Amino acid sequence: MVWGNILTLRAIQGFFVTQSSITTTAVIRWLAGHLSAYKRRVWGACIALLVAAGAWLLLGQGIRYAVDSGLIASNPESLNQATLGVLAICVIAALATYARFYLMTWLGERVSADIRQQVYHHLLHLPPAFFAQMRTGEVISRFTSDTTVLQTVVGMSLSMAIRAAITFIGALILMAITSPLLTFCVLLAVPAVLVPIRLLAPKVRRYAKLSQDRIADLGSHIDQSLHEITTVQAYTAEQHEARLFSSRVEAAMDAAKQRIHYRSLLIGGIMLLSLVSMLFIAWVGARQVFDGSITVGELSAFLFYAVMAGGSVATLSEVIGEVQRGVGASERLLELLSAENPLTVVGQPLSLSSRRSPPAINIEAIQFAYPDAPVLFDDLTVHISAGETVALVGPSGAGKSTLFQLLMRFHDVQAGQVTLNDVPVHQLPLDVLRKQIAIVTQEPVVFADSVLENIRYGRPDASDEEVHQAARSSFAHEFIDRLDQGYHTQLGERGVKLSGGQRQRIAIARAILSDRPVLLLDEATSALDAMSEKMVQQALKTLMQGRTTLVIAHRLATVQNVDRIIVMDNGRVENTGTHDELLKSDTLYRGYAELQLLT
Numbered sequence: 125m126v127w128g129n130i131l132t133l134r135a136i137q138g139f140f141v142t143q144s145s146i147t148t149t150a151v152i153r154w155l156a157g158h159l160s161a162y163k164r165r166v167w168g169a170c171i172a173l174l175v176a177a178g179a180w181l182l183l184g185q186g187i188r189y190a191v192d193s194g195l196i197a198s199n200p201e202s203l204n205q206a207t208l209g210v211l212a213i214c215v216i217a218a219l220a221t222y223a224r225f226y227l228m229t230w231l232g233e234r235v236s237a238d239i240r241q242q243v244y245h246h247l248l249h250l251p252p253a254f255f256a257q258m259r260t261g262e263v264i265s266r267f268t269s270d271t272t273v274l275q276t277v278v279g280m281s282l283s284m285a286i287r288a289a290i291t292f293i294g295a296l297i298l299m300a301i302t303s304p305l306l307t308f309c310v311l312l313a314v315p316a317v318l319v320p321i322r323l324l325a326p327k328v329r330r331y332a333k334l335s336q337d338r339i340a341d342l343g344s345h346i347d348q349s350l351h352e353i354t355t356v357q358a359y360t361a362e363q364h365e366a367r368l369f370s371s372r373v374e375a376a377m378d379a380a381k382q383r384i385h386y387r388s389l390l391i392g393g394i395m396l397l398s399l400v401s402m403l404f405i406a407w408v409g410a411r412q413v414f415d416g417s418i419t420v421g422e423l424s425a426f427l428f429y430a431v432m433a434g435g436s437v438a439t440l441s442e443v444i445g446e447v448q449r450g451v452g453a454s455e456r457l458l459e460l461l462s463a464e465n466p467l468t469v470v471g472q473p474l475s476l477s478s479r480r481s482p483p484a485i486n487i488e489a490i491q492f493a494y495p496d497a498p499v500l501f502d503d504l505t506v507h508i509s510a511g512e513t514v515a516l517v518g519p520s521g522a523g524k525s526t527l528f529q530l531l532m533r534f535h536d537v538q539a540g541q542v543t544l545n546d547v548p549v550h551q552l553p554l555d556v557l558r559k560q561i562a563i564v565t566q567e568p569v570v571f572a573d574s575v576l577e578n579i580r581y582g583r584p585d586a587s588d589e590e591v592h593q594a595a596r597s598s599f600a601h602e603f604i605d606r607l608d609q610g611y612h613t614q615l616g617e618r619g620v621k622l623s624g625g626q627r628q629r630i631a632i633a634r635a636i637l638s639d640r641p642v643l644l645l646d647e648a649t650s651a652l653d654a655m656s657e658k659m660v661q662q663a664l665k666t667l668m669q670g671r672t673t674l675v676i677a678h679r680l681a682t683v684q685n686v687d688r689i690i691v692m693d694n695g696r697v698e699n700t701g702t703h704d705e706l707l708k709s710d711t712l713y714r715g716y717a718e719l720q721l722l723t
């Protein structure tokens with residue numbers, strides 16, 4: 125099918141917009157978009173910035189007045205006036221600086237918090253294939269360190285850069301009023317100062333991004349090794365992990381060294397060029413005082429402005445590196461945001477005629493391969509009637525779990541279609557489709573939350589009593605009751621405080637509570653002891669009534685009584701029938717049954 129081909133093509137090309145196509149303009153537009161939600165504070169910060177810069181500039185005039193009318197003219201009255209004036213200017217400058225600092229830091233925090241939410245929301249909707257391609261540790265690093273860089277850049281560096289730019293322009297104007305000749309000399313020096321910025325800033329930015337990438341590698345290493353700490357320690361792989369980590373730390377350090385090198389060059393180069401220019405200007409100025417074309421006060425004011433202008437350029441040179449770092453961090457976050465979800469509704473969105481009654485499931489001549497993997501299903505057809513309970517059996521790798529994934533549309537088929545009540549899944553909004561299905565996976569998932577909330581995950585609006593009822597049906601109530609704080613016991617990350625069988629019963633309770641018309645059970649009772657399994661099987665049997673159920677089971681004892689068994693091998697349906705029929709007609713199935721002493 126054409127849509128299938130288009131989707132695969134996109135998936136093969138990868139999820140990302142390539143980094144080179146994210147321009148600085150796009151980054152600025154993106155950040156400006158976030159800032160525009162807080163216009164009043166942005167205006168407030170700009171006004172505070174202008175007032176502070178203006179006050180500092182006015183200080184030069186105070187100095188000129190104090191020198192010419194006070195010092196040189198030996199007039200104490202003027203000197204007092206000038207001192208009071210300068211004091212007032214200082215107070216205004218300090219108040220405006222407070223307002224600027226507060227507002228800009230607030231904006232930095234706010235924007236990075238908003239960006240975290242935007243990126244997280246986006247990621248939540250990306251398909252599992254994206255996370256198979258991108259390591260979660262890397263994603264976490266982009267969240268934490270890149271947004272922190274942005275927070276500093278928007279909150280501090282950007283305001284410093286704007287303040288420095290305003291001060292520079294203002295100082296230049298006042299210098300021009302004081303002495304056009306000296307200002308001309310300053311203007312001659314400006315291009316020289318810009319040369320290192322032009323040459324070195326792109327390098328700083330490149331190495332900043334590389335350095336963040338290396339930090340992300342560290343994040344994913346920590347994430348993986350600490351999550352699997354039991355395996356690491358069981359195989360006494362601590363040394364190996366430490367060595368690997370150390371090599372990654374060094375790689376991050378190397379990238380950082382390059383960034384620091386170019387940043388230092390940038391700062392040092394600009395410093396040197398501005399100081400040399402200042403020296404030259406002071407020399408020309410002193411000669412102008414000699415020939416009487418300017419007063420000592422004017423020269424003092426001019427030098428004050430020149431120092432301010434030089435200081436602004438130095439600030440700019442420092443924060444430009446930081447801003448480049450922010451652009452690098454933004455690029456990495458924009459990359460995450462550019463990842464597209466290929467699983468969109470194709471054509472006119474349809475709905476299901478009845479959301480409550482169990483649907484018929486049809487898999488029609490599908491073709492499917494995982495990205496970069498050989499074809500798994502080639503022309504596979506499976507029909508499941510409404511309300512039927514069907515077991516899928518077959519050797520490992522036959523494609524049983526993949527069928528579940530296709531039913532929930534975690535991947536798209538490349539040809540053919542999967543339908544629910546004759547509605548193709550690719551024409552159903554994803555949430556409508558997935559709200560039809562309750563799944564218990566091979567490795568039951570338990571979140572770091574209370575037992576109550578773990579079960580309620582299946583239906584967030586369920587009452588406590590409904591949660592207890594679901595736990596009773598999955599035979600989980602008894603062990604939950606024995607826990608320290610019963611249903612309020614916190615289960616720890618990934619449910620580490622529970623046994624495999626207990627986790628499975630929590631997952632089954634969640635599925636029971638969710639009360640959805642399709643039930644997918646992937647080895648749902650494999651971790652239970654014989655006694656609990658028997659009880660849970662009984663509970664599942666009741667649950668399956670009035671639902672369309674697909675069960676994957678390696679142990680045939682658990683599926684002997686289902687309506688139909690489908691024997692799969694190598695992505696193909698080998699046979700189908702009841703347990704007794706298959707015992708007679710299917711050698712693969714009989715072989716299984718004999719191994720499990722069921723004959």
Ligand SMILES: Nc1ncnc2c1ncn2[C@@H]1O[C@H](COP(=O)(O)OP(=O)(O)OP(=O)(O)O)[C@@H](O)[C@H]1O
Pocket residue numbers: 256494495497500518519520521522523524525526527
């Ligand atoms: N995300 C993936 N990317 C690439 N290949 C995959 C992916 N998931 C599964 N496969 C491959 O697809 C094939 C079918 O896997 P699947 O998990 O559907 O088998 P299964 O019948 O459920 O096996 P088991 O009974 O061991 O769970 C296997 O060869 C597997 O290696």
